[in-house]
Amino acid sequence: GVKQDGESTMAIRDRRVILFDDVLYTGRTIRAAMDAIMDLGRPQSIQLAVLVDRGHRELPIRPDYVGKNVPTSKLENIEVALTEVDGADNVTILGQRGQTG
Numbered sequence: 530g531v532k533q534d535g536e537s538t539m540a541i542r543d544r545r546v547i548l549f550d551d552v553l554y555t556g557r558t559i560r561a562a563m564d565a566i567m568d569l570g571r572p573q574s575i576q577l578a579v580l581v582d583r584g585h586r587e588l589p590i591r592p593d594y595v596g597k598n599v600p601t602s603k604l605e606n607i608e609v610a611l612t613e614v615d616g617a618d619n620v621t622i623l624g625q626r627g628q629t630g
Contacts, residue, residue, distance in 0.1 A: 542570040547593075551609040553579040556590030581607055581620055 548562055563575055578594035583601045599607060601622060610619040 540570075541566065541572050543573045545574050545576070546572040547576045547578055550577070550579045552581045552583060552607045553577075553590070553592055553595075554583055554585055556586045556588035559590050560588050580609055583607055 546566055548559060548566075550559060550562075553559065559577060566572060566575060576593040577590070579592045580596040582592055582595045582598050584598075585601075585603055597620070599620070599622070601607065604625040606623040608619075608621045608623055610617055610621070612618050
């Protein structure tokens with residue numbers, strides 16, 4: 530589990546938390562993030578915002594805010610680029626060998 534000092538635990542208790550993710554796929558990463566948050570304390574609520582929801586959920590995770598639903602096959606990947614990091618805003622669907630599709 531995540532270990533934090535008492536100050537960090539108090540900061541999350543009874544607060545509304547919004548998790549942001551670039552691409553939502555199986556839901557496993559979000560589940561791990563939610564578990565880590567719960568280790569810090571009990572928030573009032575946890576909401577999920579994603580830039581791209583590609584489906585194929587393995588866990589009962591549903592985003593509260595979605596930028597774009599992009600249906601994909603399990604063989605495809607989605608790559609998100611952001612201006613602040615990559616110099617341009619871009620969403621690219623990649624084939625199974627990393628080729629643009």
